[in-house]
Amino acid sequence: MAPILLNCMENEHNDYIKQQVQVKNPYLDTMEEDILYHFSLSTKTHNLPEMFGDIKFVCVGGSANRMKAFAQFMHHELKLPGIPEDIKDICEGTDRYCMYKVGPVLSISHGMGVPSISIMLHELIKLLHHAQCRDVVLFRLGTSGGVGLAPGTVVITDKAVDYSFRPQFEQVVLGKVITRSTELDEGVANELLQCSSSQNIPTVIGNTMCTHDFYEGQGRLDGALCSFSHEEKLEYLRKAYEAGVRNIEMESTVFAAMCRVCGLKDRQKYTSVLSKNLQHAASFTKISVSS
Numbered sequence: 001m002a003p004i005l006l007n008c009m010e011n012e013h014n015d016y017i018k019q020q021v022q023v024k025n026p027y028l029d030t031m032e033e034d035i036l037y038h039f040s041l042s043t044k045t046h047n048l049p050e051m052f053g054d055i056k057f058v059c060v061g062g063s064a065n066r067m068k069a070f071a072q073f074m075h076h077e078l079k080l081p082g083i084p085e086d087i088k089d090i091c092e093g094t095d096r097y098c099m100y101k102v103g104p105v106l107s108i109s110h111g112m113g114v115p116s117i118s119i120m121l122h123e124l125i126k127l128l129h130h131a132q133c134r135d136v137v138l139f140r141l142g143t144s145g146g147v148g149l150a151p152g153t154v155v156i157t158d159k160a161v162d163y164s165f166r167p168q169f170e171q172v173v174l175g176k177v178i179t180r181s182t183e184l185d186e187g188v189a190n191e192l193l194q195c196s197s198s199q200n201i202p203t204v205i206g207n208t209m210c211t212h213d214f215y216e217g218q219g220r221l222d223g224a225l226c227s228f229s230h231e232e233k234l235e236y237l238r239k240a241y242e243a244g245v246r247n248i249e250m251e252s253t254v255f256a257a258m259c260r261v262c263g264l265k266d267r268q269k270y271t272s273v274l275s276k277n278l279q280h281a282a283s284f285t286k287i288s289v290s291s
C-alpha cells in the first residue's frame with residue numbers, strides 16, 4: 001500500500017506548494033539552540049540541513065517495527081545502494097521514537113494516541129524547518145477499525161473528525177480550549193484513490209474518526225471498563241456511519257490540525273487516512289508551509 005501512495009504523490013509533485021517548511025512560533029528564531037528532545041537531535045550538535053535538507057516525503061506510523069520495515073521496503077523500492085537491513089535509526093539516542101532516512105523519504109514512528117504523535121509532530125515540523133526542506137508531503141501509515149466496510153478496505157480520509165463527528169481538534173493551551181480545523185485536501189485524496197484503482201485494492205474515501213481511547217472511546221465491549229450496552233454501541237456507530245465515518249483511529253485530528261496550522265491556510269490541502277486489512281491505515285497531508 002505505501003509505495004502506491006508515494007508513487008502517486010511523486011507523479012503529482014509539481015502541484016505542491018513550492019515553499020519552505022515554516023514554524024508558527026516567533027520565539028524559535030531567538031533561541032541559540034533548539035533541542036529536539038524526543039529525537040535526540042539539536043541545531044547545535046547536528047547539521048540538520050545536511051542531514052535532512054533533501055527530504056520530500058515523511059511517512060509516520062505508530063509502531064517502531066512497522067516504520068523500520070517500511071523504510072527497508074522503500075530502500076528496496078528506490079533501489080538505493082547498500083543493504084536495507086543496515087539502515088540506521090537516526091534517533092537511537094532516545095527510545096521515544098525511531099527515525100530512518102532512505103533517500104528523500106523519512107520514516108518515523110509516533111507511538112499511540114494524540115499526545116504521543118503531537119510531540120513528534122512539533123519536533124518533526126521544527127526539524128524540517130531547520131533543515132530548510134521544501135515541498136514536503138507528510139503521510140500517516142497506520143491501522144484503524146473499519147465502520148460498515150469489508151475487512152481489507154482501504155479508507156482515504158476525507159475529513160478527520162472528533163467523537164462528535166466534527167472536523168476539528170481541541171487543544172488546551174494555558175487552561176483554555178483552542179479549536180483547530182482538520183479540513184483536508186480533496187485533490188490529494190483523489191490522487192490516492194486513483195493509485196489504488198490501478199493496484200486493485202478496495203478503497204473508499206470517507207471520514208476518519210479520531211478517539212482518545214481504543215476501548216470505550218471506540219465503542220468496544222471488551223475493555224476493562226464498559227459503560228454502555230451492545231445496542232448503544234451499535235447506535236453510536238450507526239450515527240458515525242451516517243456522518244460519513246468509515247474508520248476509527250487515534251491520531252488523525254491532531255495530525256491534520258498541526259499540519260494545517262503550519263500550512264497555507266488558503267490552500268486547505270490536507271490529510272487523509274487510509275485503512276487496510278481492517279487495520280492498516282495511512283493518513284497523509286502536505287506540510288509545504290508558508291507564513
Ligand SMILES: O=P(O)(O)O[C@H]1O[C@H](CO)[C@@H](O)[C@H]1O
Pocket residue numbers: 061062063111112113141142143144214249250251
Ligand atoms: O497503527 P497505528 O499507527 O499505531 O494507529 C492505530 O493503532 C493504535 C491502536 O491500536 C492507535 O494508535 C491507532 O491510531
Ligand SMILES: O=c1cc[nH]c(=O)[nH]1
Pocket residue numbers: 143144145146214218248249250278279
Ligand atoms: O484505533 C484503532 C486502530 C486499529 N483498529 C481499531 O479498531 N482501532
